[in-house]
Amino acid sequence: MAVAAGATGARATPASPLRLAFLFGVICAAALGLVARLFYWQIYAAAPLQKQLNAQHTLDEQVPARRGSIYDRNGDLLAGNLSVDYLYADLTQIKQPEQVAARLAPVVGESAENLRSLLTPSEPNRVYVRLLGGRKLTPEQSEAVRSLHIPGIFLEPTTKRVYPEDQLAAHVLGFVDGESQGWYGVEGQYAAEVGGRPGHLRAERDTAGNEIGFGPREFEPPVDGSDLVLTIDRTIQYIAERELDRAIVEHKAAGGTVIVMQPHTGALLAMASRPAFDPNRYEEYADHPEVFANPAVSLQYEPGSTFKIVTMAAALNEKLVTPETTYLDTGVFNVGGYALHNWDGKANGVTTMTQLLEKSSNVGAATVAFKLGRERFYRYVSLFGFGKPTGIDLQGEVAGTVKDPSARGWGEVDLATNAYGQGISVTPIQMITAAAAVANGGILMRPYVVDRIVDPASGKVVRQTQPQIVRQVIGRDTAATLLRMLVSAAENGETRGYLIPGYHVAGKTGTASIPVNGAYDPNLTIASFVGIVPANDPQFVVLVKIDKPTDEPWGSLIAKPAFSAIAEELTRYLKIRPTEPMPTARPGPTALPTPAGAPAAPRAVPPAVTPIVAPTPLRTPPAGATAATPRGR
């Protein structure tokens, strides 16, 4: 009974207010804790959590645009794209780094030790590691890696720019770096057109990383890059590079440039320079980045006697001289306290203008320049495009340096030396463009290398480059007269005879001294030749420039044979009909009299002639604009 009473009494006992308050407090504290926790996760830590969630469930990536290809004028591929892969590792899935490294090493061409160190987690939060640095796998290596089926090893696809002709036309093309950014050449100049615009994809994905078909999706498609069709002909480019290499090796030269241009349009058929680089392996030239710049447009040089073309054109156009006009060549031209000499130190006596070009007389060129006067001479220099960029569609073109009478420090000796191409700096593209104007009836054209831009999807031409006339520099009759004189200069100059059997060639040699630290280098020269083929109906102009040949200094012995070899092959390739009787035996140019018993000269290479170096001027002026030089042939 007592128990029952007790039990009944316990049920009847009202709850203690203290206990209730305690219980209420506990519940309130728990609720507050929950609220605080909720606040933490939902408000305070929401952003990073949302980010993690999005990363897991949302596909948010840039869709790369396809880079346009580059073709030569005949549709042969010069630059294309290849799908390649980066090699990645998910360290959370790599349980035995040593074994994985040992299996991967022979396949990817990397040491097992290096791979093992990369596959061993060094930081606790590091999950993904790109192996092999920034190197991309070749398609064959990718296939081999796939066949290994190693958990945690995966491939990240990307594209690589490929230049199938390797070094061919490297300066014209430029290169593309690992971030798909174009540099130099047309890759740099037309980066926006070739590169396209990347797109963007935002969608939900499943656990395997695949896009969920019915999830929300935002897609901005990429705009693929356009294809470029160049004016360059890869066969002509190859011939130019081969002969340039041959001349450099044969004459132990430091480098050189060859440009082939169509005079009527300004389109370039070839543009080659040495030293060059392989755009497929641009990263190997990190220590010599200067090799990327195109010397044909970025490097200025003193042209030497090829510049006499400009001097003579001006005088003929001003009707101050005719081809038969004579002057007395005493072998020395005194001006401003300097005595300027002919390249061979000889006095040529009474000389016609045509003979001036044949003998490449410095005294004659200076005489003509003074007959013209400073104003007219520099006006023609400017009209021919010197002292300002030609506007060619290549990156990095420089203007050259023309010191005209308005410049500080200009003296009359500059007028004399400029007349034969010393003390004035031009780029090879300026020189050939000026020569091409003579071949084009006196009309200066803007040089260009991109013929058209094509939409790869539709094949439609987006932009067609039209030949662009810059100006009429000299009259048509003047140009024709000068061409005849240049034929005589090329064929009756220091080396005589046809430069190309069956064709008349108009041209001019040049041998220029090189300014070094305020004086001219006594040993080194730049040997050049600019020629127009065929002279009666010019189809192409070739400039050959060889830097610092060490066996002979002269343009006639160094650059002219290289020109002949290139031009002869081009006449065949371009199917240009001969204009003159073809000799039955293959001749070389008939050289000046050789010593008795001397061995016959090989084809297109004149016999070694030791030119007489002119005596030192009375006072050696500083290099640059006020320079008188012993050379200039």
Add this chain to the structure above:
Amino acid sequence: MEMVKPIHVAKLRRARAPWVFELHPVTLVLATLVLVSVTSLLYLTQASRVAATGYDISSAEERRAELERQQQLLIIQKARLEAMSRIERDATTRLGMVPAPLPEYLRTRRPPVDVEAAIKRAEQAAQHAPRGWRERLQQALGLEAPR
């Protein structure tokens, strides 16, 4: 004229089809359940079909990407095989070819026959063949009418 009120219309409709409006609650619940089930099933079917199609599309896109990759590879391989340096190297070393000699050109007194131009001339002549006695007479007399 007395206006027909909507409530009258509703009452009339209810009187005509009482079985529609006087369902037993259980029947109504069951019908609702069936309706919801069918709708859900339809939705799920469509959703899974869309998902499957999505995966098919992804798979097809991957396949296309792979084919494009192979095409790119083949284009590059072809270009490498056609590279000028390789052609010259193979021609001179493997095939034993030599540079072509200077071509010999023959001068002829008359220019070579241009076949296409000759055909064109013949066609033009055929088009202007004499018609009627007057043109024939003119042709016979050498007095061709101006064309």
